[in-house]
Amino acid sequence: xxxxxxxxxxxxxxxxxxxxxxxxxxxxxxxxxxxxxxxxxxxxxxxxxxxxxxxxxxxxxxxxxxxxxxxxxxxxxxxxxxxxxxxxxxxxxxxxxxxxxxxxxxxxxxxxxxxxxxxxxxxxxxxxxxxxxxxxxxxxxxxxxxxxxxxxxxxxxxxxxxxxxxxxxxxxxxxxxxxxxxxxxxxxxxxxxxxxxxxxxxxxxxxxxxxxxxxxxxxxxxxxxxxxxxxxxxxxxxxxxxxxxxxxxxxxxxxxxxxxxxxxxxxxxxxxxxxxxxxxxxxxxxxxxxxxxxxxxxxxxxxxxxxxxxxxxxxxxxxxxxxxxxxxxxxxxxxxxxxxxxxxxxxxxxxxxxxxxxxxxxxxxxxxxxxxxx
Numbered sequence: 001x002x003x004x005x006x007x008x009x010x011x012x013x014x015x016x017x018x019x020x021x022x023x024x025x026x027x028x029x030x031x032x033x034x035x036x037x038x039x040x041x042x043x044x045x046x047x048x049x050x051x052x053x054x055x056x057x058x059x060x061x062x063x064x065x066x067x068x069x070x071x072x073x074x075x076x077x078x079x080x081x082x083x084x085x086x087x088x089x090x091x092x093x094x095x096x097x098x099x100x101x102x103x104x105x106x107x108x109x110x111x112x113x114x115x116x117x118x119x120x121x122x123x124x125x126x127x128x129x130x131x132x133x134x135x136x137x138x139x140x141x142x143x144x145x146x147x148x149x150x151x152x153x154x155x156x157x158x159x160x161x162x163x164x165x166x167x168x169x170x171x172x173x174x175x176x177x178x179x180x181x182x183x184x185x186x187x188x189x190x191x192x193x194x195x196x197x198x199x200x201x202x203x204x205x206x207x208x209x210x211x212x213x214x215x216x217x218x219x220x221x222x223x224x225x226x227x228x229x230x231x232x233x234x235x236x237x238x239x240x241x242x243x244x245x246x247x248x249x250x251x252x253x254x255x256x257x258x259x260x261x262x263x264x265x266x267x268x269x270x271x272x273x274x275x276x277x278x279x280x281x282x283x284x285x286x287x288x289x290x291x292x293x294x295x296x297x298x299x300x301x302x303x304x305x306x307x308x309x310x311x312x313x314x315x316x317x318x319x320x321x322x323x324x325x326x327x328x329x330x331x332x333x334x335x336x337x338x339x340x341x342x343x344x345x346x347x348x349x350x351x352x353x354x355x356x357x358x359x360x361x362x363x364x365x366x367x368x369x370x371x372x373x374x
């Protein structure tokens with residue numbers, strides 16, 4: 001997927017003005033990259049910045065302008081800059097140093113974009129949605145099951161910038177694993193991109209397995225011997241599944257673009273590893289689709305059960321009403337107060353009528369009980 005001319009011509013707001021202001025200030029003063037203004041360390045969104053040469057991280061603490069300048073001087077080296085929810089002003093400085101296009105910079109600040117991958121000149125911009133399963137003792141109509149975040153990647157020839165938003169997007173363990181096992185790191189920035197894609201898709205798999213347990217428990221509550229599954233719980237899980245699906249399914253097209261070779265920047269060796277990631281994603285997408293179909297079936301079954309339960313209640317009400325009608329009808333007949341009525345002056349008329357009503361009620365009760373109405 002490439003950048004279209006129409007999108008390139010859309011208006012850019014405050015972020016563009018901030019980028020232009022920084023650029024004019026830098027160009028006007030003729031300062032080097034290392035002389036860009038530093039933000040206060042306590043307000044910085046920078047999580048980590050490292051310079052990697054031949055797949056090995058250079059020692060020391062690097063500021064991103066210095067690290068980029070060193071990477072441009074050394075062969076087979078790149079900068080990995082990690083950011084967490086950067087503010088517009090700080091990211092404007094970073095965008096000026098790395099010469100990032102203003103459109104993906106705007107997307108990276110807004111966060112929670114749809115998964116995609118786009119090329120801007122020699123740079124590739126990618127968006128991923130991250131997921132995390134929220135543990136809970138019991139699924140209720142208010143339970144939050146899946147939490148989502150986002151990760152943006154700016155991948156250039158000599159740098160990779162990761163921007164994450166939300167809690168379920170931590171990349172520290174990814175960096176640590178790559179540094180401990182640097183077999184792929186000499187492949188450059190796309191080795192970092194692969195590691196992030198792999199970790200994100202693995203989180204999809206873990207989340208899908210956990211959601212499957214919730215669906216199994218919900219299915220048991222509906223179809224069990226004492227099935228009393230609340231419809232609200234089914235709807236809540238369906239809503240959480242929709243959020244999960246919005247994070248997972250759209251990632252298929254960007255991954256297929258990488259695997260299909262539509263991005264020549266990706267080394268062939270790394271592309272083979274992306275195929276494995278794509279296989280895991282495809283399996284997870286199929287699993288989510290089966291979850292949706294299963295929840296629809298559970299919902300329809302529960303609605304049918306509710307209809308049957310309501311019908312049973314109506315039958316019970318009708319049966320008791322029929323029994324009560326015996327007493328009402330006899331009392332109504334003998335309450336008309338006519339002078340000439342059978343058994344009106346009979347000495348045992350009152351206990352006889354009560355006995356007839358009682359016998360009729362017992363007979364009707366046994367009949368309704370045998371028919372399954374009571």
